[in-house]
Amino acid sequence: MGKIIQSGSTASPIFRLFYIHDPMCSWCYAFSPSWAALQAELPEDIAIIYLAGGLAPDTTEPMPLSMRHSIQQIWQRIEQTVPGVSFNYDFWSRNTPIRSTYPACRAVLAARKQHAESEPEMVRAIHRAYYQKALNPSLPETLQGCAQEIGLDVAVFGRDLISPEIEDGLQHEIRQSQQLDAYSYPSLRLVHNNAIFPIPIDYLNHRTMQDEINHIIREAALTKSASSGAAQKRVAS
Numbered sequence: 001m002g003k004i005i006q007s008g009s010t011a012s013p014i015f016r017l018f019y020i021h022d023p024m025c026s027w028c029y030a031f032s033p034s035w036a037a038l039q040a041e042l043p044e045d046i047a048i049i050y051l052a053g054g055l056a057p058d059t060t061e062p063m064p065l066s067m068r069h070s071i072q073q074i075w076q077r078i079e080q081t082v083p084g085v086s087f088n089y090d091f092w093s094r095n096t097p098i099r100s101t102y103p104a105c106r107a108v109l110a111a112r113k114q115h116a117e118s119e120p121e122m123v124r125a126i127h128r129a130y131y132q133k134a135l136n137p138s139l140p141e142t143l144q145g146c147a148q149e150i151g152l153d154v155a156v157f158g159r160d161l162i163s164p165e166i167e168d169g170l171q172h173e174i175r176q177s178q179q180l181d182a183y184s185y186p187s188l189r190l191v192h193n194n195a196i197f198p199i200p201i202d203y204l205n206h207r208t209m210q211d212e213i214n215h216i217i218r219e220a221a222l223t224k225s226a227s228s229g230a231a232q233k234r235v236a237s
Helices: 026-040 065-081 102-114 118-132 140-149 154-161 164-179 206-236
Strands: 015-021 046-052 187-192 195-199
Touching: 015 206, 026 065, 026 118, 026 206, 046 102, 046 118, 046 164, 102 118, 102 140, 102 154, 102 164, 118 140, 140 154, 154 164, 187 206, 195 206
Parallel strands: 015 046
Antiparallel strands: 015 187, 187 195
């Protein structure tokens, strides 16, 4: 399994796999089983880096009715195309939906700040809260509940959630996502020697992504071997 490292880490692995997502993106939720299966089979020397792309900026305005209808249609389409994924539609009657995902993105960064392994745990907790428990992750009380659920220091989490440091971190990750040409979520980018390789998302079969990653790794090894051989010939001559 690849190793999860923090965005901005000074570590320099040969291959870095960036997962660009938003914790309130329904397609990211649908991708979760395939993503988990892919991670379990990645080589240890591939670093996994989560980037919160940020779907929707801060607002307190209720979501327009047309957007509520559109998102419910997306949920229905996902249920029809990705086996085993379901949504709790009570969310729409129990809440006043707000089209703001930045708070949930900050929650992921705040969880990571406490423990690196808490980052994917927070993503999963937000997914459970939103899509299964019909809670609203745009609200701080929902996010604090997620923090408590995964064993974080809730007081520290609450302070970090509204801190300039976490906000700066989110804006940095949004810029990184754009530099990787990732404008839709989920997205995967494999980076090697400053070359960026988009990995097509497969919601149904993680092996297609695994095969593509392995192909890129093999090609890189062949290129390195050819370059080393050419260099040795030059030295010998």
